[in-house]
Amino acid sequence: MISVDNVHKIYPTRAGDRVVLKDVSFTLARGEKLGVLGRNGAGKSTLARLISGAERPTSGTVEQGMSVSWPLAFGGAFQNALTGLDNVRFISRIYKQDYQSNIDFVADFTELGLYLREPVRSYSQGMRARLAFAVSMIIEFDCYLIDEVSAVGDARFHERCEVELFQKRADRAMLIISHDPEYVRKHCDRFAVLHEGDMTFYPDFEQAYDRHLRILHGEA
Amino acid sequence: MRSHLAEVGRSASVQGRVVYALLMREILTRYGRHNIGFLWLFVEPMLFTTGVTVLWTLTQALHGSSLPIVAFALTGYSSVLLWRNMPARCIGAIDPNLALMYHRNVRAIDIFLARVLLEAGGATISFVTLSLFYIYIGWLDPPADILTVAGGWLMIAWFGAALGMTLGALSEKSEMVERLWHPISYLAFPLSGAAFMVDALPPAARKYILYVPMVNGVEIVRQGYFGEQVRVHYDFFYMLACCVGLTWLALSQIEVVNRGVTPE
Numbered sequence: 001m002i003s004v005d006n007v008h009k010i011y012p013t014r015a016g017d018r019v020v021l022k023d024v025s026f027t028l029a030r031g032e033k034l035g036v037l038g039r040n041g042a043g044k045s046t047l048a049r050l051i052s053g054a055e056r057p058t059s060g061t062v063e064q065g066m067s068v069s070w071p072l073a074f075g076g077a078f079q080n081a082l083t084g085l086d087n088v089r090f091i092s093r094i095y096k097q098d099y100q101s102n103i104d105f106v107a108d109f110t111e112l113g114l115y116l117r118e119p120v121r122s123y124s125q126g127m128r129a130r131l132a133f134a135v136s137m138i139i140e141f142d143c144y145l146i147d148e149v150s151a152v153g154d155a156r157f158h159e160r161c162e163v164e165l166f167q168k169r170a171d172r173a174m175l176i177i178s179h180d181p182e183y184v185r186k187h188c189d190r191f192a193v194l195h196e197g198d199m200t201f202y203p204d205f206e207q208a209y210d211r212h213l214r215i216l217h218g219e220a
Numbered sequence: 221m222r223s224h225l226a227e228v229g230r231s232a233s234v235q236g237r238v239v240y241a242l243l244m245r246e247i248l249t250r251y252g253r254h255n256i257g258f259l260w261l262f263v264e265p266m267l268f269t270t271g272v273t274v275l276w277t278l279t280q281a282l283h284g285s286s287l288p289i290v291a292f293a294l295t296g297y298s299s300v301l302l303w304r305n306m307p308a309r310c311i312g313a314i315d316p317n318l319a320l321m322y323h324r325n326v327r328a329i330d331i332f333l334a335r336v337l338l339e340a341g342g343a344t345i346s347f348v349t350l351s352l353f354y355i356y357i358g359w360l361d362p363p364a365d366i367l368t369v370a371g372g373w374l375m376i377a378w379f380g381a382a383l384g385m386t387l388g389a390l391s392e393k394s395e396m397v398e399r400l401w402h403p404i405s406y407l408a409f410p411l412s413g414a415a416f417m418v419d420a421l422p423p424a425a426r427k428y429i430l431y432v433p434m435v436n437g438v439e440i441v442r443q444g445y446f447g448e449q450v451r452v453h454y455d456f457f458y459m460l461a462c463c464v465g466l467t468w469l470a471l472s473q474i475e476v477v478n479r480g481v482t483p484e
Contacts, residue, residue: 052324053324054321054322054483055321055482070324071322077323079245086245094323
């Protein structure tokens with residue numbers, strides 16, 4: 001179980017401190033899937049980073065009672081000057097994984113072929129997304145943080161992600177952040193809306209989505 | 221107690237793994253797979269040291285002793301590379317690696333450690349290789365006491381690493397650090413003991429020059445190299461205190477950086 005307890009996150013900006021998360025508390029049990037809706041800049045990605053442990057809250061605590069992935073759609077963990085294979089090797093080393101079998105999986109999943117031996121710099125957005133996703137599937141976690149996976153890639157890529165993530169790993173906990181309400185509705189069993197630092201929880205998608213729409217149109 | 225130890229062991233193995241991965245990655249990004257690849261790691265300092273040795277030999281540099289200039293330049297300039305390159309690589313080290321902070325196990329200290337180890341390794345390999353080469357071609361006599369050389373070398377390395385990590389952490393807070401380090405390292409070169417023996421200074425000045433921590437380390441290295449041929453002056457415990465103090469400062473500043481780090 002992950003427990004987030006009274007978490008505040010403040011970022012200093014030139015115009016003074018900006019409160020991104022205000023006293024956020026919740027728990028995520030094994031196998032539970034929580035979808036988070038919110039406008040751009042509402043703090044969804046910050047929340048994911050805090051839960052992943054990449055960043056620390058200004059106050060409050062995040063306890064990881066299970067292994068948690070890094071935010072998944074994220075392709076920036078690559079060093080652009082290195083090849084796709086070098087990056088896979090790096091991740092394998094950090095997480096103490098067998099490099100050979102990982103290479104096989106990544107080559108198969110990404111279908112990047114010869115490009116795996118080229119610097120990541122030369123990849124298109126779609127190729128990068130495929131590599132990023134494949135790399136994050138190398139390591140098995142109890143909880144996956146999914147930040148806009150659906151935003152990039154073609155239909156075939158989406159299908160393969162669907163299979164890897166939601167079929168093969170259906171028993172894992174997930175925190176899903178997306179601007180695509182359909183994606184959230186389809187995959188989650190609990191919902192939350194993030195607005196002005198407050199996180200409000202809903203057991204029902206329609207209620208959450210309704211609130212989200214009203215926020216988008218400036219009514220709440 | 222036992223479980224506590226096991227915990228520490230696990231953490232250490234994770235950290236070792238991460239530092240190793242960063243090290244390999246650093247080597248690849250810096251040197252690539254072109255021409256001689258990572259051999260540049262120590263070929264570059266070797267070229268530097270050899271250049272300085274040749275230059276000093278040609279100009280018959282005044283170093284205030286009867287020591288052969290080759291030995292003098294090798295011990296002196298290698299030491300400079302050792303303490304100067306680590307800070308140079310640690311300053312601004314976090315920024316290009318911010319994306320890696322998404323991996324929970326990767327911390328600021330790992331990035332610094334990888335860079336420090338790489339620089340120290342490069343300088344050490346260069347020093348050892350050049351020593352062996354000069355000894356082989358007869359420009360240099362073997363060191364009188366290798367353990368003392370190693371001891372002095374380690375002290376300089378420790379000092380450089382602690383200084384590097386401190387400046388690296390501080391440079392996250394202020395760009396001033398980077399701007400100031402260039403002139404300071406340049407000005408510190410003539411004061412660092414690389415180009416003179418403390419014994420050659422007027423007795424009144426010796427006391428003050430020994431306040432520069434590197435000078436003590438270089439003197440120890442030279443004592444190991446030349447043995448009875450030279451009179452050296454150093455304060456081992458002063459240098460130790462500097463290293464311990466700087467290490468403490470480095471660790472506390474890195475902790476501050478860790479707290480504020482925001483992956484891009």
